[in-house]
Amino acid sequence: MVVEVKTRLEVMEPNQQRVEANILLLGAHNVGKTALTVRFLTRRFIGEYGDIESIYSRVDRVDGQEICINIWDSQAGGKSGSISDKQLQWADGMVLVYDICDRGSFEVTRQQLQLIRRSRKMSSVPVVIVANKRDLQHHRRVSSEEGHLLALTERCGFFEVSAAETYHGVLLVFHRLVDLVRETRALRKSMAGVRGIVRSVSAVFGKKRAE
Numbered sequence: 500m501v502v503e504v505k506t507r508l509e510v511m512e513p514n515q516q517r518v519e520a521n522i523l524l525l526g527a528h529n530v531g532k533t534a535l536t537v538r539f540l541t542r543r544f545i546g547e548y549g550d551i552e553s554i555y556s557r558v559d560r561v562d563g564q565e566i567c568i569n570i571w572d573s574q575a576g577g578k579s580g581s582i583s584d585k586q587l588q589w590a591d592g593m594v595l596v597y598d599i600c601d602r603g604s605f606e607v608t609r610q611q612l613q614l615i616r617r618s619r620k621m622s623s624v625p626v627v628i629v630a631n632k633r634d635l636q637h638h639r640r641v642s643s644e645e646g647h648l649l650a651l652t653e654r655c656g657f658f659e660v661s662a663a664e665t666y667h668g669v670l671l672v673f674h675r676l677v678d679l680v681r682e683t684r685a686l687r688k689s690m691a692g693v694r695g696i697v698r699s700v701s702a703v704f705g706k707k708r709a710e
């Protein structure tokens with residue numbers, strides 16, 4: 500069961516356009532998905548979190564535009580890091596989280612990226628990779644370079660953060676992803692426009708040839 504939680508009562512001005520961005524958090528067990536979500540929503544780190552899979556919402560202003568950020572804090576999907584069709588259909592952007600102290604969680608991120616890039620619908624979805632628990636340097640098992648390299652080869656954003664230590668780094672993750680979602684939408688819209696022009700031009704020329 501997925502529970503939906505709104506963090507604020509939203510009152511809209513008439514004529515105001517609300518943009519929505521659905522962000523799916525994925526990653527192995529215990530990497531800090533809920534900690535990152537709670538940090539972003541409340542600025543706090545509380546240490547222990549329940550096991551309820553939830554969708555949370557927060558309204559933010561990004562570049563002067565009001566945007567409702569819906570975050571689906573998923574539960575780890577086993578070793579293969581499986582992602583459901585429902586999640587794939589829902590998401591406008593994804594945050595893939597691993598724990599720098601847990602090599603296995605990095606491999607899950609790699610597998611999840613492959614699943615996403617292989618899916619026809621999601622191959623171009625914006626993805627940000629988050630290496631969490633940066634405060635635990637002495638237990639590090641995955642270097643920053645490996646994270647950077649994976650992000651570079653798979654065309655993803657990359658951040659190393661500590662949900663335990665700072666709010667700002669976590670805020671940057673979500674805002675960067677929202678930017679990427681908006682850029683992708685704008686690109687798709689302009690591509691649809693170009694396709695429309697090409698169709699109209701072909702229709703006119705097709706007609707002329709038939710006459």
Ligand SMILES: Nc1nc2c(ncn2[C@@H]2O[C@H](COP(=O)(O)OP(=O)(O)OP(=O)(O)O)[C@@H](O)[C@H]2O)c(=O)[nH]1
Nearest residue numbers: 528529530531532533534546548575632661662663
């Ligand atoms: N030191 C440290 N601990 C963290 C950090 N982020 C999360 N944790 C701890 O890691 C544990 C797991 O955090 P969760 O947020 O529950 O992880 P999750 O990925 O949501 O876990 P599941 O929902 O069970 O898959 C908790 O004990 C957190 O307190 C961090 O940045 N640094």
